[in-house]
Amino acid sequence: MKKILLIASILILGLKSFSQESLANVDILIEDLLKKTQVAGISISVSKQGNLIYSQGFGFSDVKNKTEMAPTSRIRTASLAKVITATALGKLATDGKLDFDTPLKEYITFLKEPYASLTTRQIAGHTAGVQHRPASKKTKNKHFVEVKETLSFFEGTTLLFEPGTDYKYSSLGYNLLSILIEEVSGKRYTDFMKEDIFVPLGMTQTMPDNASVFTENDAKLYYLQGGKLKQEKKIEDGSYKLAGAGFRSTSVDMVKMMNAYSNGFISKEVVKDMFKSNRLLNGEVTNVGIGWRMNKDINNISTIEHAGNWQGARTVIIYYPDSELSISVMINTKCTLFIEESTQIIAQYFLNKDQKQEDIGTFSKTLKIINNRSGGSIENYTGKLEFIDTKKGALHIETDRSWLKQNNVYPLPSKNNFTLSTSYGLLYLRMNLNPKLEGELFQYQVLSDTYHMNQKPMLYIKEK
The missing domain is CATH 3.40.710.10 (DD-peptidase/beta-lactamase superfamily)
Structure with missing residues (x-):
């Protein structure tokens, strides 16, 4: 005690x-x-x-x-x-x-x-x-x-x-x-x-x-x-x-x-x-x-x-x-x-x-998502990002990769920075919400360049 x-x-x-x-x-x-x-x-x-x-x-x-x-x-x-x-x-x-x-x-x-x-x-x-x-x-x-x-x-x-x-x-x-x-x-x-x-x-x-x-x-x-x-x-x-x-x-x-x-x-x-x-x-x-x-x-x-x-x-x-x-x-x-x-x-x-994240508001947006595979191949998905309040959102992706299908999104305390909470941990999601949503999801555990944002994103996310 x-x-x-x-x-x-x-x-x-x-x-x-x-x-x-x-x-x-x-x-x-x-x-x-x-x-x-x-x-x-x-x-x-x-x-x-x-x-x-x-x-x-x-x-x-x-x-x-x-x-x-x-x-x-x-x-x-x-x-x-x-x-x-x-x-x-x-x-x-x-x-x-x-x-x-x-x-x-x-x-x-x-x-x-x-x-x-x-x-x-x-x-x-x-x-x-x-x-x-x-x-x-x-x-x-x-x-x-x-x-x-x-x-x-x-x-x-x-x-x-x-x-x-x-x-x-x-x-x-x-x-x-x-x-x-x-x-x-x-x-x-x-x-x-x-x-x-x-x-x-x-x-x-x-x-x-x-x-x-x-x-x-x-x-x-x-x-x-x-x-x-x-x-x-x-x-x-x-x-x-x-x-x-x-x-x-x-x-x-x-x-x-x-x-x-x-x-x-x-x-x-x-x-x-x-x-x-x-x-x-x-x-x-x-x-x-x-x-x-x-x-x-x-x-x-x-x-x-x-x-x-x-x-x-x-x-x-x-x-x-x-x-x-x-x-x-x-x-x-x-x-x-x-x-x-x-x-x-x-x-x-x-x-x-x-620092403070910009006012996110509430919204639901349909997305086009591009997956850059490690071997160089590309997969295209559709998805949806929803924010029912300013503190938490949800990213839904139509994919057979179960760990990517549905995960919560949280705003970080700086503009355009978010995180995706997955079964493998927290990943960095950089998003610009206006005028049309565009974003990039990064996974950077084993890369030679210590500034991993120089690397190709794992996912590209665009509003349809």
Whole structure:
């Protein structure tokens, strides 16, 4: 109860700059997202300039017992663990103990080639050529007490390519970084994370995942199969990939972590270096720095982010450096969800508090819709857009693609910007309502151009 009261008091201070109507619109949108995606629960927290300004839970952390999701409910981080580990690397660099471009062998004297010559930057940025996962699936059933035990995964293996010549996402590489942290700090990885990262940053609910221990504060794990929500029965042990995917945390703790990048915990120079894209030997940029990914939102505003997807979890943390806005969404369900797009959409309510959508009114308009398929083919549909009030509309499309047939449309707090709430998450819908309705629907999860509005829209929408 004390914890809830403390969060409530912090929120009261932070919410003064946001209207109750705007926050209510966020609640409505996320409730729709919960219903449409059919996930068990959603935890979301937002902070700005170090202040918690929004923190809510939706749905359930435990469906059977009707335990409501809270922003303080612990959920598996999945790959958000990588940026948790990256934060530790940034702290060590700030303290002058670690250089991102020094070969690991200078710190880990017992590490063998070819891994000894790799650098922190290459491993954290996934250009080292380390395989993604251990070769043996038996690792998922074993609990590793010490991170050094996982060095056995590297025995008899080699790199996938010459470091710096390609990009290959690797969770296994972060095992090497956890050992690096131990050797540089002189502490066990888990002790350093708790004493030097979690405690100073106030991340009181963040800890290593333990498949055999679940408290009332730990959300149950779920997955979607054939459109039905099911609970995980056999829990995978994540200790084999602790630094890359194996923590539990809360959306509140994740936005607290982001304070490290603006309050001096990590120096400005190191932050700048961490948020700088790696470049391959051929000059190609990867849009990935020290763990963090570079992206841009619907208004071409730069973001720093990372997402996660693992058994019983879909997660993301997004940071807007220019406004010091952080937003974390954690879902206790493994699912196919455009979580980066969805979270950027939600962020618009907190970035554009002084802007207002034009008066939409009520209307019903028949549409001609063009679908640009990924293979280059085009499909033509008819449809209808209806707004029965100014806060919510519905887009109906005559198509055999069930997820596009009927979805709610919500105006965002800036002119001509809307979102379509689908079973795969929130998508950006840019529409000009006058003199005749014209619009474009974007889906931009995996594209090389970080400003995704430069890409061809998924749908073109025109009033007949």
